[in-house]
Amino acid sequence: MSRNRKPYVLASMVAVVLALGGGFATLRSQDGKAVAAEGAPASTVDVAAVAEQRITDWQQYSGRLEAVERVEIRPRVSGTITEVHFRDGSLVKKGDPLFTIDPRPYAAEVERARAQLAAAETRAAYTANELARGERLLADNAIARRDYDEKQNAAREAEANRLAARAALEAARLNLEYTRITAPVAGRVSRAEVTLGNVVAAGPASPALTTLVSVDRLYAAFDVDEQSFLRVINDGKGGAGVPVQLGLANEEGYSRSGKVSSIDNRMDTSSGTIRVRAVFDNPDGRLLPGLYARIRLGGATQRDAILIDEKAVGTDQAKRFVLVVNDSNQTAYREVKLGAVHEGLRIVEHGLQPGDRIVVNGLQHTRPGQAITPNLVSMSAPAATGNAKLADNR
Numbered sequence: 001m002s003r004n005r006k007p008y009v010l011a012s013m014v015a016v017v018l019a020l021g022g023g024f025a026t027l028r029s030q031d032g033k034a035v036a037a038e039g040a041p042a043s044t045v046d047v048a049a050v051a052e053q054r055i056t057d058w059q060q061y062s063g064r065l066e067a068v069e070r071v072e073i074r075p076r077v078s079g080t081i082t083e084v085h086f087r088d089g090s091l092v093k094k095g096d097p098l099f100t101i102d103p104r105p106y107a108a109e110v111e112r113a114r115a116q117l118a119a120a121e122t123r124a125a126y127t128a129n130e131l132a133r134g135e136r137l138l139a140d141n142a143i144a145r146r147d148y149d150e151k152q153n154a155a156r157e158a159e160a161n162r163l164a165a166r167a168a169l170e171a172a173r174l175n176l177e178y179t180r181i182t183a184p185v186a187g188r189v190s191r192a193e194v195t196l197g198n199v200v201a202a203g204p205a206s207p208a209l210t211t212l213v214s215v216d217r218l219y220a221a222f223d224v225d226e227q228s229f230l231r232v233i234n235d236g237k238g239g240a241g242v243p244v245q246l247g248l249a250n251e252e253g254y255s256r257s258g259k260v261s262s263i264d265n266r267m268d269t270s271s272g273t274i275r276v277r278a279v280f281d282n283p284d285g286r287l288l289p290g291l292y293a294r295i296r297l298g299g300a301t302q303r304d305a306i307l308i309d310e311k312a313v314g315t316d317q318a319k320r321f322v323l324v325v326n327d328s329n330q331t332a333y334r335e336v337k338l339g340a341v342h343e344g345l346r347i348v349e350h351g352l353q354p355g356d357r358i359v360v361n362g363l364q365h366t367r368p369g370q371a372i373t374p375n376l377v378s379m380s381a382p383a384a385t386g387n388a389k390l391a392d393n394r
Helices: 006-021 104-139 145-178 226-233
Strands: 026-028 034-036 044-049 051-055 058-067 070-073 079-084 097-101 180-182 187-189 210-213 217-225 244-248 256-263 273-281 292-298 303-308 314-316 319-325 331-342 345-350 357-361 373-376
Touching: 104 145, 145 180, 217 226, 217 292, 226 273, 226 292, 244 273, 303 331
Parallel strands: 044 373
Antiparallel strands: 026 034, 044 357, 051 303, 058 217, 058 292, 070 210, 079 097, 097 180, 187 210, 217 273, 244 256, 244 292, 256 273, 303 345, 314 319, 319 331, 319 357, 331 345
16 A cells, blocks of 8 residues: 555544444543543533422412402481591591581481480370379279270370380481491591582492402402312312412512412303412501412422422423433433422422432533533522422423
8 A cells, every 4th residue: 555545544444433433432431430532531510319309289370369348338328528537548447437427417306306205205104194093993993994995095105106206216316327437347448439518318329438448358369270179179178278378460479378268169161160269368468459469279288209400401392301310420311291390499290210310500512321420419499499380291
């Protein structure tokens, strides 16, 4: 072979070796670290053991806050508004005055009823004395039976008139009390719909003067799907043991814990859901009726789960996978089924076992079957952890 052809032959041999070997063959040095055939060390990759934890399964829902008590304040007597005792949107206690209707006509009615009662009592006393005198005369046969019956009838009629006059006085007193409209419950009052000097009429058809809602506790109403209802709530106890948490639209987490208050008596067949209400304390007054609420229901019992960092998950078309590291520090493709996010880590429903080690950082630079140098790290949640999200079943 001529000297000029030797370089071409050697180059061809090297190309054949590389094609058959698929790159540098992986060897192992004396200290056990994987190295390439040319002596270069294998790439260093962050590896962590899967986390194991007892968790509560959570299901998320959207709902609205509702007042436990909501009252439309309407006048019970007619008259002119002479005073408005509150500021719009202020907090009031039970019994605090809200409006005053001109009490003078009703005070005069009380006096008139009181006078009628006095006259009726006088008449009742007189007829009672006449009846007693008639009974003595009748015993001595000194009065006709007819006269005695008339006295008895007059006494009964006078007593009935006395009772009617007393009832009229009580009604007049009630109407006088109704001129002072007070808060029936503690809560937050709306604006005054009828202002000073306006004449209002009594009755259920009359316009509301204002509205009042309780704020110490609020309902969160939301719709639960049939499967979640059967799995979580339908325990025969009305959901008493089911943990419930609430978060507002501007919150990342779930700042309040409550309890299931009521469950509707039927499933809505058109939507496949059932209406549930949970009750939450509101000591700081931040919850208002009508606000959007994020609610999550937890399972009554805990279970063991495997959790991993979200960064360790790769996407292969419609599949989710991780790279598992074996005892020989080689990676292997493993398809996984993911669940919800729990305290910043993703729950793995299928695909991993306790004790498995996976690549958690540098997944894009690592391929299945590659030997690596593992850099052992802990399986910790990211710094900015979110709260439980809906399970990803893709």
